[in-house]
Amino acid sequence: AQSVTQLGSHVSVSEGALVLLRCNYSSSVPPYLFWYVQYPNQGLQLLLKYTSAATLVKGINGFEAEFKKSETSFHLTKPSAHMSDAAEYFCAVSYGNNRLAFGKGNQVVVIP
Amino acid sequence: DARVTQTPRDKVTEMGQEVTMRCQPILGHNTVFWYRQTMMQGLELLAYFRNRAPLDDSGMPKDRFSAEMPDATLATLKIQPSEPRDSAVYFCASGLVVGGNAEAFFGQGTRLTVV
Numbered sequence: 001a002q003s004v005t006q007l008g009s010h011v012s013v014s015e016g017a018l019v020l021l022r023c024n025y026s027s028s029v030p031p032y033l034f035w036y037v038q039y040p041n042q043g044l045q046l047l048l049k050y051t052s053a054a055t056l057v058k059g060i061n062g063f064e065a066e067f068k069k070s071e072t073s074f075h076l077t078k079p080s081a082h083m084s085d086a087a088e089y090f091c092a093v094s095y096g097n098n099r100l101a102f103g104k105g106n107q108v109v110v111i112p
Numbered sequence: 113d114a115r116v117t118q119t120p121r122d123k124v125t126e127m128g129q130e131v132t133m134r135c136q137p138i139l140g141h142n143t144v145f146w147y148r149q150t151m152m153q154g155l156e157l158l159a160y161f162r163n164r165a166p167l168d169d170s171g172m173p174k175d176r177f178s179a180e181m182p183d184a185t186l187a188t189l190k191i192q193p194s195e196p197r198d199s200a201v202y203f204c205a206s207g208l209v210v211g212g213n214a215e216a217f218f219g220q221g222t223r224l225t226v227v
Contacts, residue, residue, distance in 0.1 A: 032213050043116070043203055043218035051213055090155065099168070100145065100205075100216055102155040 004091045006103035014111045019063075019078040021106045023091030026072065033074040034092040034100070035065055044090060050074060061085070086110045114138045116219035118204050124225045130192040133222045135204030136185055144187045145205040145216055146172075146179055155203075161187065162209065194226045 005024045013019050025031055032051055036044040048059025055067045061084075065076045074091060091103040117136040125131055137144050146158040159169035164181040172179065176195070181187045191198055201223050205216035 032215075034215065036218075041220075043220045044205075044216075045218070046215060049213075049215055094213065099157060099160070101157070102147075104154045 003101060004093045004103040006091050006106055008106060009104065010107045010109065012109045012111055013081045015083060016080050019076070019081045019085060019108065021076040021089050021091075021108070023065075023074045023076065023103060024072050025074065025091075025093045027093075027095060029095055032094040033065075033067060034094075035059065035063070035074075035076050036090045036092060036102075037061075038088045038090065038105075040087075047076070047089070081108075081110050083110050083112065114217075116204055116206050116217055118202075118219035118222050120222055121220065122223045122225075124227065125194055127195055127226055128193040129226075130190065131194045131198075131224060131226075133189045133202050133204075133224070135187040135189075135206075135219060137187060137204070137206030138217055139185075141206035141208050141217070143207045143209040143216075144181060145203075145207070146187070146189050147203040147205065149201045149203060149221070150199075158189070158202075191224075194224075196226045199224055199226050 003026050034049045035047040037047050038044045047063050048057045050057050050067045058064045063078045067074050088105045088107050090105045092100050094100050119134045143162050145160040148156045158171045159179040161181050178190045201221045203221045205218045207216040
């Protein structure tokens with residue numbers, strides 16, 4: 001079964017510091033990969049997606065992610081955290097069967 | 113600004129009652145997903161439709177849950193009878209799925225509380 005792993009349910013980061021959220025997928029078949037963000041009492045919003053066009057993907061709000069096939073990873077980064085980045089972040093994968101499977105999520109807390 | 117619309121936003125109901133959640137997908141999207149979000153289980157895929165036909169509803173408890181798409185502008189998720197363990201946020205999402213690229217656009221969810 002397709003799956004993604006996100007370690008560390010809660011991530012604390014200081015304002016202005018690097019944000020790094022890790023995502024690993026389980027498959028030898030290249031997947032489609034996504035990062036979504038969820039603000040309190042809101043639905044999920046797409047941050048960025050990997051669809052094999054380029055390994056480094058830039059998204060909204062200054063986020064980017066790099067697809068590394070050798071590591072089966074798709075980690076999300078942002079060079080400088082802002083207070084408005086406090087939210088829950090989900091990595092998701094699709095293997096071409098129309099199903100989108102989500103990781104458990106990372107709750108990001110930004111410390112002033 | 114195209115968006116997925118879900119109604120109601122919040123629903124409190126008594127155990128045993130029927131609950132119907134509605135979703136209006138984005139016009140032109142060919143796939144509709146229903147997800148359930150809880151603290152314990154995270155985001156679970158309940159069912160999804162392609163061109164209004166159900167493709168997979170293996171994530172749904174069949175005895176009490178049902179999902180339908182009466183037309184291209186409406187998807188429904190029903191629970192009958194509802195139970196306290198059904199309390200969760202239910203999300204509808206739609207997408208234009210081409211070649212397996214299942215990018216989904218989410219509604220704001222229905223927060224269901226069964227007491």
